[in-house]
Each structure stands twice: as C-alpha cells, then as structure tokens.
Amino acid sequence: MKARRLKLTLEQRSTQAEHNYMIKDINELIDSFFIDFCSIEPKMLETLQKKYTTSITDDLSKGHITSNVCMIAAGILKKNPAELSKNLAANLSKFSFIESAESAGPGFVNIRLSRQAFLNSINIANMELENYGRNSFDSKKKIQIEFVSANPTGPLHVGHGRGAAYGDAIGRILEACGHEVHKEYYVNDAGRQIDILTASVCLRLADLEDNQMPESSYKGGYIKDIADDFRSKSHDFDISGEEILNAIPLDDAEKQIDEIIKKIKAGSSLWSKVKKTSLSIVLDSIKEDLQNFNVLHDDWYFESSLGSLSDESSSISQAMSKLEKEGLAYKENGALWLDTSSSKDDKNRVLIREDGRPTYFASDVAYHKNKIDRGFDELINVWGADHHGYIKRIEASIDGLGFDKEKLNVQLVQFANLFRDGKKVKMSTRSGDFYTLANLVGEIGKDAARFYYLSKQADQHLDFDIDLAKADNKENIFYYIQYAHARICSLQAKYIEKNGALPISAEQIETNKYAKCDRIIHEVSKFPGVVHRSAKSLQPHLIIYFLKDFAQSFHSFYNDNHILSESDQNAQSILFCLNASKQVLANGLRLLGIEPIQKM
RNA sequence: GCGCCUGUAGCUCAGCUGGAUAGAGCAACUGCCUUCUAAGCAGUGGGUCAGGAGUUCGAAUCUCUUCAGGCGCGCCA
Numbered sequence: 001m002k003a004r005r006l007k008l009t010l011e012q013r014s015t016q017a018e019h020n021y022m023i024k025d026i027n028e029l030i031d032s033f034f035i036d037f038c039s040i041e042p043k044m045l046e047t048l049q050k051k052y053t054t055s056i057t058d059d060l061s062k063g064h065i066t067s068n069v070c071m072i073a074a075g076i077l078k079k080n081p082a083e084l085s086k087n088l089a090a091n092l093s094k095f096s097f098i099e100s101a102e103s104a105g106p107g108f109v110n111i112r113l114s115r116q117a118f119l120n121s122i123n124i125a126n127m128e129l130e131n132y133g134r135n136s137f138d139s140k141k142k143i144q145i146e147f148v149s150a151n152p153t154g155p156l157h158v159g160h161g162r163g164a165a166y167g168d169a170i171g172r173i174l175e176a177c178g179h180e181v182h183k184e185y186y187v188n189d190a191g192r193q194i195d196i197l198t199a200s201v202c203l204r205l206a207d208l209e210d211n212q213m214p215e216s217s218y219k220g221g222y223i224k225d226i227a228d229d230f231r232s233k234s235h236d237f238d239i240s241g242e243e244i245l246n247a248i249p250l251d252d253a254e255k256q257i258d259e260i261i262k263k264i265k266a267g268s269s270l271w272s273k274v275k276k277t278s279l280s281i282v283l284d285s286i287k288e289d290l291q292n293f294n295v296l297h298d299d300w301y302f303e304s305s306l307g308s309l310s311d312e313s314s315s316i317s318q319a320m321s322k323l324e325k326e327g328l329a330y331k332e333n334g335a336l337w338l339d340t341s342s343s344k345d346d347k348n349r350v351l352i353r354e355d356g357r358p359t360y361f362a363s364d365v366a367y368h369k370n371k372i373d374r375g376f377d378e379l380i381n382v383w384g385a386d387h388h389g390y391i392k393r394i395e396a397s398i399d400g401l402g403f404d405k406e407k408l409n410v411q412l413v414q415f416a417n418l419f420r421d422g423k424k425v426k427m428s429t430r431s432g433d434f435y436t437l438a439n440l441v442g443e444i445g446k447d448a449a450r451f452y453y454l455s456k457q458a459d460q461h462l463d464f465d466i467d468l469a470k471a472d473n474k475e476n477i478f479y480y481i482q483y484a485h486a487r488i489c490s491l492q493a494k495y496i497e498k499n500g501a502l503p504i505s506a507e508q509i510e511t512n513k514y515a516k517c518d519r520i521i522h523e524v525s526k527f528p529g530v531v532h533r534s535a536k537s538l539q540p541h542l543i544i545y546f547l548k549d550f551a552q553s554f555h556s557f558y559n560d561n562h563i564l565s566e567s568d569q570n571a572q573s574i575l576f577c578l579n580a581s582k583q584v585l586a587n588g589l590r591l592l593g594i595e596p597i598q599k600m
Numbered sequence: 601g602c603g604c605c606u607g608u609a610g611c612u613c614a615g616c617u618g619g620a621u622a623g624a625g626c627a628a629c630u631g632c633c634u635u636c637u638a639a640g641c642a643g644u645g646g647g648u649c650a651g652g653a654g655u656u657c658g659a660a661u662c663u664c665u666u667c668a669g670g671c672g673c674g675c676c677a
Binding site: 051053055062066068071074075081104105106107108151188191192193254333334335337346349350351352353354355357359360361364385386387388389390391392412414415455456459460461463465468471472473474475476477479480482483484486487490491494495529530533534536537539541542545548549552555556558559560562563564565599600 | 612
C-alpha cells in the first residue's frame with residue numbers, strides 16, 4: 001500500500017516564497033515523487049515540506065520554475081542530491097504541463113513549462129484585470145491598523161507623511177491578500193498638549209506679539225489664523241496679555257506654560273470655547289491634508305471618549321481596575337504603577353500620577369483594551385521610531401489585559417529628511433512655521449510623495465530628495481514606472497484605433513511562433529507572490545522594486561521591437577501580453593495608493 | 601551603561617523564509633531616434649558584502665564577537 005499523501009495547507013506551507021497555482025501543482029508532484037519512489041516516511045516528508053522551496057526562477061536561463069527540494073532531501077535521506085534531482089527531473093518530465101525538467105548545479109531541478117502553462121499568468125491577468133495580484137494564500141484575519149495619530153496641535157509635517165503613506169499602503173496590501181482591514185486614527189484630544197494649543201490661541205487673542213509668546217507655546221502662523229477665525233465670530237477675549245503674563249515664572253519653560261494655562265482657565269469664560277474651536281480647526285486641516293494625500297481612515301478614535309477616572313464606568317477606569325484585579329497594577333508613593341516585568345521592560349511605569357491625573361500611558365492602555373474588546377486578530381501600530389522604548393510597556397499592559405501580546409505588531413517608522421539642492425530642508429523656522437506635508441504634496445504631488453516615502457523600508461532613515469522626485473529622467477524611478485504604463489496605454493489606443501478592440505488571446509506566443517515577450521510574461525507571473533510577500537513582511541517597498549524591474553523589462557522590449565509594425569497575429573499576441581503588463585503596473589501602483597498615469 | 605536600527609561598487613540603495621557567476625540607478629566612457637512617447641534602450645569598466653569566529657552540502661542573508669555610525673531610555677506625549 002502506498003503511503004497516504006501528506007497534504008499541507010497553504011498556511012503551513014507559508015514559508016514558500018512564491019505562491020502561484022502552478023507551483024502548488026508542482027509541489028504535489030514533488031511530494032508524490034518522494035512518497036512513491038523514495039518511500040519517504042511521513043515524518044521526514046513533513047520536515048522536507050517545511051524546508052524546501054519551489055519558486056519562479058529569476059532568469060529564464062534557469063527555466064520557469066525551480067526547486068531546491070533535492071538538496072534538502074539529500075540531507076534527510078542521506079542520498080546524493082544530484083542523483084535525486086536527475087530522477088525527480090525525469091519523473092516530472094512525464095507530465096503534460098511540463099515541457100522539460102532538468103537537474104542543474106548542486107542539485108536544483110529546473111522546470112520548463114509547456115507553452116500553455118507558461119501563458120497561464122497572462123491569461124489570468126487578462127481575466128482578473130484590476131484584481132490580478134489579489135490572493136487568499138493566507139487565511140483571513142481581522143486586522144486593525146492604527147497610524148498617523150499625530151497630536152492635533154498643528155498641521156501634519158513631513159515626518160507624519162511617511163507614517164501616513166506606510167500605514168495606508170500596508171492596509172491596501174493586506175486587504176488585497178484577503179484580510180479585513182480597519183484603519184484608525186487615535187486622536188489625543190485630552191491632555192496637556194491640547195491645553196497648550198488652547199493657551200497659545202488665547203495668547204494671540206490677547207494680542208501678544210511674536211516676541212512675547214512663551215517658549216513652550218505654539219507659535220506657527222496657523223495659531224494666528226485660528227485666533228482670527230475666533231475673532232471673526234465676534235468673540236472678544238476677556239483677559240489682557242499683561243494680566244495673563246503677570247507674575248508668571250520665567251525660569252522654567254514648562255512650568256511657565258502650565259501656569260499660563262491655569263490662569264486662563266480660571267480667568268476666562270471663553271477657555272472651553274477656544275479649545276473646541278481650535279481642536280476642530282486643526283483636526284479639519286489634518287483630515288484635509290490626509291485626504292489630499294489619498295490616505296483614508298475608517299475611524300477616528302478620540303482619547304476623550306475613554307472618559308475620566310472620576311467616572312467608575314468609564315473605559316479608562318475599567319482598564320485600570322482590570323489591571324489592579326489582575327494584580328499587575330499597584331499603588332506606591334501615591335501613584336498607580338504597572339508591573340511590566342512580563343515584557344522585560346527596564347522598570348515599572350506610572351499609570352496614575354501622585355496628583356491623581358492619568359498619564360498618557362494610562363489612556364493608551366485603555367485604548368488598547370478597547371481595541372482588544374472589538375475582537376481584532378491582529379493589531380498593527382505604526383509608530384515613530386522615537387517611541388520604540390514604549391513598546392515593552394504597552395506589551396506588558398496587553399498581557400495584563402489577558403490578550404496575546406504576539407498579536408500586537410508595532411511597526412516603527414523612521415524620520416525622513418528632506419533634501420533640496422543637495423541640502424537638508426529645514427523643518428522649522430524661528431516663527432514656528434515649517435515645511436508641512438501639505439507643502440510637500442503641493443510641490444511634487446501626492447503620488448510622487450507617496451512613492452518616495454515608500455521607497456525604502458519604513459524602519460530605516462530616508463533621505464527624501466525633492467529634486468529627484470521632480471526630475472524628468474530615469475533616475476526618477478517614479479516616472480520610469482509611470483512611463484512604462486503610459487507607453488502601454490498609448491500603444492493600446494493606437495491599436496484600438498486601427499483594429500477596433502484589444503485582442504483576447506496570444507496564439508502566436510502559445511504556439512511558440514513568437515517568443516520575444518517571454519521575459520515579460522515570466523515577470524507577470526511573479527506579481528501575486530510579490531504582493532503576498534509584501535503583506536507578510538509589511539514592506540511596501542518590495543512592490544516598488546518589483547515594479548522598477550518590471551518596467552525595465554518592458555522598456556527593453558519596447559525599444560527592441562516596433563510592435564505595431566509586426567504582423568497582425570504577432571501584434572495581437574503582443575498586445576494581449578502587454579495588457580497583462582499594464583495591469584501589473586497599475587495594480588502595483590494602486591496597492592501603494594498611487595494612480596497610474598495614462599499619458600505623459 | 602542598557603535597548604533598538606544600520607554598515608553591500610566612488611555616490612544612493614535592492615538582495616524575500618540561507619541557494620546556482622553579488623544586482624540596479626547615478627557618476628565615467630561608447631553606441632542607438634526620417635518608424636508606436638529618447639522621461640527610453642544596449643554595452644564597457646568598477647565589490648575581501650565593515651573585521652573575526654561559528655552553524656551548514658552552501659552564508660551578504662542565521663548565531664556569537666569586535667569596530668564604526670544613528671536613535672531611544674520622564675509621574676512628557
């Protein structure tokens with residue numbers, strides 16, 4: 001009796017880089033070869049399956065598909081890898097969708113598909129169109145992504161832009177891989193930063209001059225704009241500047257602003273009105289900036305909705321009492337502390353201060369409890385890299401709240417430096433104004449901005465060259481890729497003008513009478529695997545580099561062949577193949593939130 | 601001091617869970633437009649993958665270590 005074929009689910013096989021239906025079939029043939037001809041034991045087969053990879057070759061000289069299975073199996077079965085691969089190749093050659101298979105190098109098996117099987121990818125791409133690349137290789141998860149979450153105390157700057165582009169892109173990519181994605185902005189609308197914003201506006205309302213503004217206040221032009229807006233609604237401010245600044249200590253900037261806040265709160269009836277107006281104006285501007293950047297959040301979660309500690313039924317009180325009940329939060333020196341030893345943080349952290357006010361951390365714990373209660377399988381937090389010291393304590397809190405901390409995935413985003421004329425663009429000026437995300441989008445456009453933000457792994461420093469993003473040569477990869485797309489669009493328009501409609505098959509290629517598109521077809525077949533890998537690793541830049549190489553293959557082909565002067569049949573086949581290529585370029589760009597260009 | 605990240609061609613960077621001769625662009629040199637977009641293509645030169653040790657059939661990739669650089673270590677957010 002033959003050993004029963006051991007089937008691994010795709011999830012178990014997720015170590016395999018390239019997911020492609022052809023590869024799945026080949027892996028099954030490989031497995032049965034080892035079962036039927038090598039009498040491999042089930043346990044050994046399982047080990048083998050976890051370790052070997054079958055992938056699309058990077059180069060047609062190695063055939064279409066390659067597997068390292070024999071080299072892995074050689075170790076397990078104590079056999080010669082080259083001999084194994086010769087036998088496996090001979091075995092695989094018998095199947096009709098495989099044209100030939102051969103042993104190569106130290107024991108690889110290189111497979112050349114039949115023409116029909118080789119064309120599979122462009123047939124699928126032409127059928128699925130804008131859905132080509134979408135896949136369900138992994139089982140569906142409900143994922144929440146929290147990103148941007150900048151304090152609503154001023155316009156978004158270029159640092160926020162990177163987190164925005166990144167969070168939005170991984171959302172699109174995960175969604176394309178079959179997950180349910182929920183994108184959220186956490187608004188810190190309670191707490192000291194907002195008080196400082198309010199105080200800053202009040203000081204402007206009290207007619208303070210630039211040089212009178214306290215060190216810790218916000219001084220940007222937008223503060224004046226908010227004050228003007230407030231005034232235009234005929235609200236006259238009720239304390240004078242002298243009154244506010246009278247007897248305020250000048251030695252400590254932090255103390256100074258706190259005293260000012262106290263004084264205005266006590267002396268002005270307009271405090272809460274100014275606060276409300278300021279917050280809403282700033283928040284609206286942030287929303288507008290994000291919208292212009294093609295970044296959309298499904299939800300805006302307000303810190304204030306977590307309630308206050310004085311209310312026992314509030315989310316924040318509930319979170320604190322839950323931690324106390326679990327024995328992870330304890331009182332010491334009048335403050336409430338969280339025991340963070342479960343995550344090996346350097347020290348325990350304060351949740352509620354001596355004076356009874358909750359820390360930012362306490363709100364964040366309550367917010368994470370709320371996320372958990374909403375039933376997500378995975379929480380992705382996109383944070384600025386400067387917050388990395390914060391990860392352990394939030395993990396400890398999640399652990400304490402009875403949630404698996406493995407499900408929290410913090411992605412750090414490093415700062416981006418802007419360069420113009422080879423020099424660093426200054427982020428802030430003395431007046432408090434700075435180069436904002438909106439400025440960047442206005443200068444180079446949202447698509448080029450998104451592209452360059454995503455062009456490097458998020459957790460690494462990025463030098464963002466504004467001149468490059470505007471350049472009109474090959475060095476500007478953004479246009480290089482767009483140019484490939486536009487060229488295909490233009491070819492299609494010309495073809496349709498002459499023939500009425502786009503072709504629906506590639507006969508000349510399938511019958512092997514025309515093979516110059518092979519390289520492009522080969523690249524097309526890699527796309528779904530790239531999308532999957534990008535989702536698995538949460539790295540959008542993998543798509544960018546793939547698209548760059550893809551565009552290169554296309555431009556090269558385009559230059560060597562004058563497509564529209566080929567025979568009707570050849571042109572038909574080429575155009576069919578190029579439609580698949582256009583789809584790959586467009587779909588790849590859209591996963592990054594970038595609109596492909598039709599005409600340049 | 602502790603923690604995280606980085607070190608690949610002159611410059612800017614790719615290199616996926618270890619795989620077959622280490623890649624691309626720029627810069628240098630050389631070719632290609634009376635024909636579909638030259639924002640393009642083709643070619644030449646250029647590398648002890650920071651140093652050392654280990655694991656392995658096989659290491660830029662994994663482990664340890666040394667050196668160099670960046671960032672973070674508040675009852676701030």
